[in-house]
Amino acid sequence: MRSFIKKDLLIFLRDWKELLTVLLLPIVLVVVLNFAFAGLFDSDDEVTMDLQLAVVNQDNESEVLGQLKERLVHDAAFEEQEAKAVAEAAGEIQPVQLLSDYLESDEVKEWVTVHHLEEKAAAEKVKEGDLDGMLIIPQGYTADSLYANITGEPPTSSLIYKIEEETTTSSALQQFIQGFIEQLNYQFAIQEITDGTGIEAALPNGGLEDIGTAYDFTMTQYFTIALGALFALFVVATVAMKTGVEIRDHIFNRILLANSHPMRFLIGKMAAAVCLIVLQILFVLLVSHFMMGVFPDRSFVFWVGILLMVVLLAFVLSGLAAIYTAVLLRMTSIDAANGIFMLATLLFGTLGGGFFPIYMLPDWLQQIGVWTPNGLFLAILTEWIQFENPSTIVRPSMFMIGFFFLFTFIGLALFPKRGKAQ
Amino acid sequence: MLETINLSKSFKGKKVVQDLNLYLADGESVGLLGPNGAGKSTTISMISTLIKPTSGRITMNGVNAIDKPGEIRRVSGVVPQELALYQELSAYENLKFFGSTYKLRGKELAKAIQQALEFVGLDDRKKDLVRTYSGGMKRRLNIASALLHRPQILILDEPTVGIDPQSRNHILEAVRALNQQEGTTVLYTSHYMEEVEQLCDRLYIMDHGKVIAAGTKEELLRILSTEDKIKVEVNKLDEAFVEQVKTIEGVYKIEVTELQLKIIAAKGTSLISKLVHLTEKHQIQLLNFHTETPSLEDVFLHLTGRTLRD
Structure with missing residues (x-):
């Protein structure tokens, strides 16, 4: 042979x-x-994309300061006053607002149309193919993100991105969300997005999965x-x-x-x-x-x-x-x-x-x-x-x-x- | 040893080989002679088990070789008419590959390659790529590739087509040596009469898919024992003279080339005196006159009415 x-x-x-x-x-x-x-792709008029994204906000921003202060006191052994001051300072960064601003920015708006929906309605529309994907901001996300930033501990919740099946458009959408994560990380002054702080990198595959760090393709x-x-x-x-x-x-x-x-x-x-x-x-x-x-x-x-x-x-x-x-x-x-x-x-x-x-x-x-x-x-x-x-x-x-x-x-x-x- | 019985092959309804009966005894050198399209290569392909006959049998030491092709393949080496070589490999690499297909390994393979290369005189060029070889060298390597496993029967299908006289002689000498010194049985097809005459003990003459004559050279020449072949050279020729020569009793055939006549006539015909008489009558000078010994070419011409290269 x-x-x-x-x-x-x-x-x-x-x-x-x-x-x-x-x-x-x-x-x-x-x-x-x-x-x-x-x-x-550098030219202005050659390629257009109209990505349809549902945003499901389950986070209650009015409870953020309270939740954050409580966690700082109980989990990170902060003094009451100290926790209150830190929470108020950290509260200046509002991840959900940042996300909203990001999706409404001229850079992104040209490509992505955002629909604010309840989870059930969004899931149905994604399933039927009316929308390319949905982004869920889970309950307590803001407080958890800020807590993780202050204490340096890994966050326990993350944005959830859901698609019905992987397509080119859903991948593009994911790239935009990744762009937001990077902006947010920047805001948090996290130097490296790939420092292994527990955010799992996984491609959405029809189910509910966390998006996390990803390399550019x-x-x-x-x-x-x-x-x-x-x-x-x-x-x-x-x-x-x-x-x-x-x-x-x-x-x-x-x-x-x-x-x-x-x-x-x-x-x-x-x-x-x-x-x-x-x-x-x-x-x-x-x-x-x-x-x-x-x-x-x-x-x-x-x-x-x-x-x-x-x-x-x-x-x-x-x-x-x-x-x-x-x-x-x-x-x-x-x-x-x-x-x-x-x-x-x-x-x-x-x-x-x-x-x-x-x-x-x-x-x-x-x-x-x-x-x-x-x-x-x-x-x-x-x-x-x-x-x-x-x-x-x-x-x-x-x-x-x-x-x-x-x-x-x-x-x-x-x-x-x-x-x-x- | 190897025998074919009523071997026939048809392609798309056309019979290219018909009821061929042939045998090769151990150590014999047998020629298969015929013009292009006579069915020689198809016969070789059937005997070497490459294609199945439409009907008939091939036996090797009594065993049906059509059902058990390995019986022949094991002991035979086939030199195809085509140069079945890898042009992008060297002679050594070609032989190494073909040797391995015969399951030769290690020292045994190296020794077989060396012997084959020396046998065909290519040892000094063994590392050169085949595509750099002359036609004659490729032909020699083509033969060497069939000798690696030291076959008992060597089947050569027109192995000297399109090569220079030197390489041709080398090949003929090599085949003769294999037959006479090594005792290898040889089946040699060609449309070069002189090669077959030189190499083979027995001949089969094929035409239109059939064996039209078989036997030793002497036996075949005896077919023409009742004929004389006379060559006549004259200083001029005219049609009336040629026509009158044709009417001489006993003359079968005349070939006219410039100032020369080849006459085939029945043995014992008093041709000379009649020719002298006719030349005087037509005021033609007879320059030369001699009787030729018949060759196998003449036998073929006699049997088929055409030459081998037609």
Whole structure:
């Protein structure tokens, strides 16, 4: 088996044209598209968004001073007078008012329409899709925030952001709320928003979850991942097309005549595809990172997560390579087969957001796009980059594993039985 | 040892090989001769178990090789007409890969590669990529790739197509050495008559998917034992003269090329005196005259009415 893998790797790595295509072209495109789309979003009239947000205020601001003073006395051992003075001083900062001002600011108002609703009504509208999301200010939030700020203890309550399902608009909305959190933190003079003060970073996933710290997800990161995955699809097509050369030159026949089991040939292709895709995507990610600082200040764990996801994608795409190889062995025309692979690559590339940002596509196409291997990979890494929370990527990763088994099964089923290959 | 019985193959209803009966005894060198499209490569593909025959049987030491292709695959090495090589790998890497497909490993594989490279004279270029090789070198490597597992039967399908005379001689010498020194059984297809004459103990002549003659070289030449082939050179030619030569009793066929006549006539025809008489009559000077020994090419021409390269 090792000889089959080594052979495919050597053949690919000695094809300079192919190497330049899959290694350098994506990096060039990341730079070009980054500039192109940055210009697009910098302009005033190109992109508009009307995000509908329900705000449910369960906090009673009139009770804040009393609640805060009581907690300072009971939980932080403040003297009565001291607690009263501190509470009055701290009360100058009104988080709910700040939130309201933030959402009404010119910067945000252009994008977000706020609806002040009761929780039940808001939940229904979110569920029906009338609203993109809802933000709940829980009871005692103001007092708790101020108490946490004064004592340095972690807050016990936080804003609650709820969406029905994750979409691009809901993610954008979340970004705005994150913007508010940062403003609020600034107000509290908290120097770092990621100092691990107990606010959990978690993507809303249909249920009620806290929003917390999140990293920005930039256009450069998007294009680096999307193009890395897109060119991985080209690697798959190339690995399969090399089979065409092996058929045309009767090398495949020579392998059969050696009484070597043809499955070794197929599995060799899959294993070679895994190695090549991992190397290719890591090259694109790392070179882009070192050239443009795509993933600044990220932890070791973050990079391990990236590596795992890349390996997962490589396995999925190796299944696709198995399908392509089997199809090629069944078809009489190698050129026609190669044409089909290129079309499939372009289709996956387009739907999976490889050529332009996926959220520029209609919603129904976005839904389909997430079910392409590269689209799913993009979605997983988008979450990982923002939240670095393993629990949020477990489910989509399971889908990836499912893709691998499905593709491999189809590839094996299509693989011609002895004597049936063209 | 290896035998085909009424072997036939049809593609889309068209029979490309019909009722082929052929056998190879241990250590024999057998030629399969025929023009392009005669069905040689299809026959080779069936014998090597690459394609299944439409009907008929192939047996290897009495075992049905169609049901058990491994019987033949284990002991045979096939040199395809095409250069079945990875152009982006070196000769050594190609041989290492193909050797591993025969389950050769470690020292055994290294030794087999070294022997194969030396055998085809490519040891000094083993690290070069195949795409940098000449056509002849690629052909030699193509053969080396089939020798790694030391096959008992070597099946070569037109292994010298499109190469220089030096490489061609090298290949022919190598195949002869394998047959005569190593005792390897050889099945050699070609449309180069001289190669087959030089290498093979027995011949099968194929045309239009059928074996039209079989036997040793001497046996095949005996087909023409009732004919004489006479070459005549004259100082000028006219149609009336040629027409009168055709009417000579016993003359089967005349080929005219510039100032030369090739005449095939029944043995014993008193051709010389009649030709002299006709040249005098047409005031043509007879420059040269000789009787040729028939070749296998002539046998083929006699059997099919066309030359091997038609």
